[in-house]
Amino acid sequence: MKKLTLKKMSLVIATILATQLSSCATTTKDSVSGVSRSQFMLLPASEITSMSTQAYTQTLKEAEKKNTLNADKAQVERVRKISNRLIAQVGIFRPDATQWKWEVNVEKNDALNAYCMPGGKIMVYSGLIEKLNATDDELAAVIGHEIAHALREHGRERMSQAYVQQFGLQALGAILSKGTSAVVGSASMQAAGMGSQLFFALPNNREQERESDKIGLELAARAVYNPDAAVTLWQKMEAQGGAKPPEFLSTHPASANRISELRALTPKVRPLYEAAKAGK
Numbered sequence: 001m002k003k004l005t006l007k008k009m010s011l012v013i014a015t016i017l018a019t020q021l022s023s024c025a026t027t028t029k030d031s032v033s034g035v036s037r038s039q040f041m042l043l044p045a046s047e048i049t050s051m052s053t054q055a056y057t058q059t060l061k062e063a064e065k066k067n068t069l070n071a072d073k074a075q076v077e078r079v080r081k082i083s084n085r086l087i088a089q090v091g092i093f094r095p096d097a098t099q100w101k102w103e104v105n106v107e108k109n110d111a112l113n114a115y116c117m118p119g120g121k122i123m124v125y126s127g128l129i130e131k132l133n134a135t136d137d138e139l140a141a142v143i144g145h146e147i148a149h150a151l152r153e154h155g156r157e158r159m160s161q162a163y164v165q166q167f168g169l170q171a172l173g174a175i176l177s178k179g180t181s182a183v184v185g186s187a188s189m190q191a192a193g194m195g196s197q198l199f200f201a202l203p204n205n206r207e208q209e210r211e212s213d214k215i216g217l218e219l220a221a222r223a224v225y226n227p228d229a230a231v232t233l234w235q236k237m238e239a240q241g242g243a244k245p246p247e248f249l250s251t252h253p254a255s256a257n258r259i260s261e262l263r264a265l266t267p268k269v270r271p272l273y274e275a276a277k278a279g280k
């Protein structure tokens, strides 16, 4: 690697900031729930989406082989109906997401888990539905929360941060010596190779959790699901803790005051719920 002068280094950083960050200062439009934080996004969204789609397709294939994919027709129908009502509301936060290739599936698995991969690939485990004895409103709360992670591109954000930690200076040096942003693409391919593992291994941080709680709550309210259910959902989730905490909590660390924050937030979105209910 060439020796970088401070001046050159800051020029490179400025160029990267200008080309990469300006287009994605924040992923979603602000709304009633109030989420407007600027985000650090180095990896291209298209790459994250294609990587996620591959990982999701692979998961579906494996589940199919084990006969655990959408095994309970009534359960799948229920989860899809709830998800589709939530997905119908995503345009409020980002119009482009209405064009995503959304997919909703249920895997027969005792673990308490659910996720929405970048680009709108939803998976709900039967364990979450059955062990929590979740109501429709509660399922809407958890699926809405997961959809919010995808809308905010939290996975991409976490992978970008991990990427900078791993390849940051190397990538900067490569750009400087070749003077092309294509190098960012090839270097980020290395990151993409471990991308799906990163998606599941890196926990959402507290701020990301808070944002997803807010947006998820608003999505549910607009889709005519009672926002109070978010509180009971998390209470049930935490009650499952004990010796082996639910898988869900490993990627969605819950803060001690999450439930009180959700309670405080509910009145903000309740008018949306009441209005949607009246207009139904």
Ligand SMILES: [Zn+2]
Pocket (backbone or CB within 6 Å): 145, 149, 204, 208, 209, 212, 251, 252
């Ligand atoms: Zn979460």
